[in-house]
Amino acid sequence: MTSKVGTPINAENGGVITEKDLVRMFWRSLPMEFSWHYERQMHMGFEFMVGPALKKIYKDDPEGLKEALHRNLEFFNCTAHVTPFIGGITLAMEEMNRANDDFDASSINAVKAALMGPLSGIGDSLILGTLRVLAVGIGTSLAIKGNILGPILFFLIFNIPTFILRYVCAIKGYELGANYLEKVQASGLMEKFMLAAAILGVMVIGGMTNELVVAKTALKIGSGKSATQIQSVLDGIMPGLLPLAATAIYYKLLQKKTNVILMIIGTAIFGIICAQFGILAA
Amino acid sequence: MMLKAFLLGCIAFLGKCDLATGTNQLQRPIILGPLVGLVLGDLDAGIKIGATLELAFLGSYSVGAFIPPNVIVGGVLGTAFAIVTGKGPAVAFTMAFPIALLAVAIDNIFFSLVRPLLGKVADNYAEKGNVHMVSVIHMATGFLTCTVLFLMVFIGFSVGSDAMKKFVEAIPAVITNGLTIATGLLPGIGFAMLAQMIMNKKVVPFFFLGFVLSAYFKLPVVGIALLGLIIIFTTIDFTGKKTQLATDVVEEDDDDDF
Numbered sequence: 425m426t427s428k429v430g431t432p433i434n435a436e437n438g439g440v441i442t443e444k445d446l447v448r449m450f451w452r453s454l455p456m457e458f459s460w461h462y463e464r465q466m467h468m469g470f471e472f473m474v475g476p477a478l479k480k481i482y483k484d485d486p487e488g489l490k491e492a493l494h495r496n497l498e499f500f501n502c503t504a505h506v507t508p509f510i511g512g513i514t515l516a517m518e519e520m521n522r523a524n525d526d527f528d529a530s531s532i533n534a535v536k537a538a539l540m541g542p543l544s545g546i547g548d549s550l551i552l553g554t555l556r557v558l559a560v561g562i563g564t565s566l567a568i569k570g571n572i573l574g575p576i577l578f579f580l581i582f583n584i585p586t587f588i589l590r591y592v593c594a595i596k597g598y599e600l601g602a603n604y605l606e607k608v609q610a611s612g613l614m615e616k617f618m619l620a621a622a623i624l625g626v627m628v629i630g631g632m633t634n635e636l637v638v639a640k641t642a643l644k645i646g647s648g649k650s651a652t653q654i655q656s657v658l659d660g661i662m663p664g665l666l667p668l669a670a671t672a673i674y675y676k677l678l679q680k681k682t683n684v685i686l687m688i689i690g691t692a693i694f695g696i697i698c699a700q701f702g703i704l705a706a
Numbered sequence: 707m708m709l710k711a712f713l714l715g716c717i718a719f720l721g722k723c724d725l726a727t728g729t730n731q732l733q734r735p736i737i738l739g740p741l742v743g744l745v746l747g748d749l750d751a752g753i754k755i756g757a758t759l760e761l762a763f764l765g766s767y768s769v770g771a772f773i774p775p776n777v778i779v780g781g782v783l784g785t786a787f788a789i790v791t792g793k794g795p796a797v798a799f800t801m802a803f804p805i806a807l808l809a810v811a812i813d814n815i816f817f818s819l820v821r822p823l824l825g826k827v828a829d830n831y832a833e834k835g836n837v838h839m840v841s842v843i844h845m846a847t848g849f850l851t852c853t854v855l856f857l858m859v860f861i862g863f864s865v866g867s868d869a870m871k872k873f874v875e876a877i878p879a880v881i882t883n884g885l886t887i888a889t890g891l892l893p894g895i896g897f898a899m900l901a902q903m904i905m906n907k908k909v910v911p912f913f914f915l916g917f918v919l920s921a922y923f924k925l926p927v928v929g930i931a932l933l934g935l936i937i938i939f940t941t942i943d944f945t946g947k948k949t950q951l952a953t954d955v956v957e958e959d960d961d962d963d964f
Contacts, residue, residue: 426917448821454728458848461821468828468844487837489754493832493840497825504729524884552767554905556731560760561738567757570750574757575736589730603734616942623912624934629897631930636761638890639898642866647854664921670791674898684765684895685775688803691891706796706883 434516438523441515441598445477449511450594452476455487456504463503473511474518481515491529492518498533502540503547503592505586510539512597531573546618551589555582562634606668637667642705655705666704708864713745714786715860722852726845735759735781742785749792756787758795759802762889762895766806775811779858782867790867791875796819796886800877809858821847852920876926912937949953 432439434448456469472494482489502510514532521527563578641658644651658665679685698704717738724732731737736756742751759781766774784802790792824847831839901913912934919925919933 434765443813455726455845457725459821459824459844459891460725461822463818463822464825468847469787471828471832472841472844474872475841479837487912489837490833490835493830493837497829497832497840534786542824545895553900556767557900558931559731560736560764563930564760567736567739567753567929570754572740572753574733574748574753575740578734578736579731580856583728586730587728600730601816615943619908620938620942621907623938624902624905624931626909626913626930627902627916627934627937628917628927630913630918631920631927632916633894633897634920635927637894639887659886662921664917665893668917668921671894671897674894675901678895678898678902683897683962685807687895688765688775688892691895692803692885692888694882694884694906695888695891698887699880699884704887706886 434519437519438479439519440483441477441519443595444596445480445515446512446594447591449473449477449515450500450508450591451502452595453511453590456507459661462501466498466502466504466507467497469504470507470511471496471499473507474514476599477515480522481518485522485529488522495529495622498536500536500540502544503551503554505551505590506547509543509597510536512599513539516598549618549625551586552619554621555585557625557628557632561628561636564636581609621634632673633667634664637671639666639670640705641666642702662700707867710745711860711864714742714782714863715856717741717745718778718782718859719852719856722783722848722855723841726848733762733778733781735763735777735785737783738778738781742782743789746786746789748789752785754786755798756781758889759784759798761893762799762878762897763802764893765899767896767899773810773814773817775803775806776809776855777806778855779809779862782859783862786863787867793882796882799880799892800885800888805862809855812854812858813851816851820850826871 430442430444432442433661434441452475453473456466457644459468460466471493474494478489478492478496482492496514514536517532517535521529521532559578559581562581563574565574566577629652641654643654645654646652662668674687678684694702712761720741721733721738724730737761739751739754739756739759740923741751743755746752761775763775763781766777780802783805784798787801788798790857791797824843828840828843831843836879905913916930919930920927925933
């Protein structure tokens with residue numbers, strides 16, 4: 425793997441893809457979701473990513489290029505930030521397909537389909553579940569006070585790691601081919617990494633539940649100056665009890681597959697009822 | 707007025723370019739809010755309203771094939787109307803949510819009808835081996851949607867802001883108070899959704915650890931995250947892979963114990 429930018433990485437097996445091509449694929453992976461639709465989802469985005477490299481691989485084989493373009497316009501959906509990994513593997517396999525006449529081209533789509541699910545699982549929980557929570561948590565806690573650093577930090581915390589990840593995915597996906605996930609999984613490192621991310625993620629979510637979910641009751645027992653504020657009683661039991669309870673109810677509803685939009689509308693109606701009867705304070 | 711509507715439209719266009727530049731969160735209210743604030747001459751309000759809407763729309767995020775309410779159109783117009791009417795963050799969500807729902811209905815026409823048809827056009831070019839045109843259609847499909855969002859915001863703001871002002875002033879206090887309460891609760895949906903993605907039996911105690919640190923010790927989120935990192939590095943043995951390579955014999959002994 426002592427590749428230079430201009431020379432094919434896998435030249436000994438008839439490969440033509442250079443590091444420059446992979447860097448180009450990294451850039452072209454950015455608009456992955458730009459043309460998303462229900463039917464085949466990110467299919468055009470995927471073709472946009474690998475298109476120029478396919479053209480290079482099938483330079484002297486117009487029929488092969490047509491087949492490859494057709495093949496890579498099939499259904500595709502994955503966490504956008506890790507898609508260059510699948511792009512890299514696809515290019516490695518397309519090269520094998522070009523070099524060997526008895527290569528089963530249908531295995532390319534099989535490998536893609538097999539990787540989409542697990543990679544989305546990892547990508548969604550690491551990037552959307554952990555990294556996004558960190559970014560939102562830190563960003564909003566500053567922005568809500570009017571600090572311009574809030575949006576800036578939000579943007580940087582999310583994007584610096586994801587851009588590095590994208591780049592690494594593009595290079596490693598090609599270099600290590602289809603065994604990579606298997607190797608990492610066999611070493612148990614992925615499992616530990618997922619556990620670490622989950623711990624960090626839920627701790628931050630726990631903190632944000634208290635800090636950013638706002639629910640205070642306006643109810644009182646008795647009247648006048650001797651009235652006992654229910655909220656201070658609740659604070660005595662545990663601060664943040666109502667935000668925790670609200671989040672727990674949402675969690676249960678989601679587990680029952682309740683429609684999120686209905687939950688939002690329900691919350692609005694609940695809020696108005698609470699305002700009318702002074703149950704919660706605005 | 708027209709200039710402001712035009713600039714707000716451009717913000718929505720830029721927001722949708724999030725998906726052209728690496729799904730980088732450009733479209734979120736926390737980013738677009740300050741930009742709207744700049745256009746309308748109240749940056750401070752834009753930042754604060756953006757943060758409020760970010761939290762309220764935390765659960766409105768596309769995961770898998772879930773199409774959330776359109777946070778771009780909702781966020782930009784919601785923030786703009788809240789600033790123009792001078793009512794601040796409390797009213798922003800009241801405005802933003804119905805607009806976001808309306809806009810996603812238009813989005814869905816594209817996602818279920820227009821874009822699949824353009825996908826068919828791309829198929830035709832693929833049959834001819836034309837890589838360039840497939841790429842052009844991909845990008846054109848995206849920019850078409852950007853333009854539609856521009857129009858929604860441009861028309862929405864130029865038609866709506868005076869009408870909106872009157873409308874907002876006519877809303878009874880109990881509704882605005884109720885929706886303020888709802889805005890406080892809504893981040894809970896987002897946190898519940900995120901928790902669902904990563905929660906398992908092993909990590910449940912850590913959720914409560916984070917909560918307790920915040921509720922009792924008033925530790926900010928950054929502090930909780932740093933503490934989380936310390937816990938991770940002190941309890942999880944990431945170097946397991948290295949010992950496995952270096953001392954295979956020892957590893958085998960461990961396996962025998964099971």
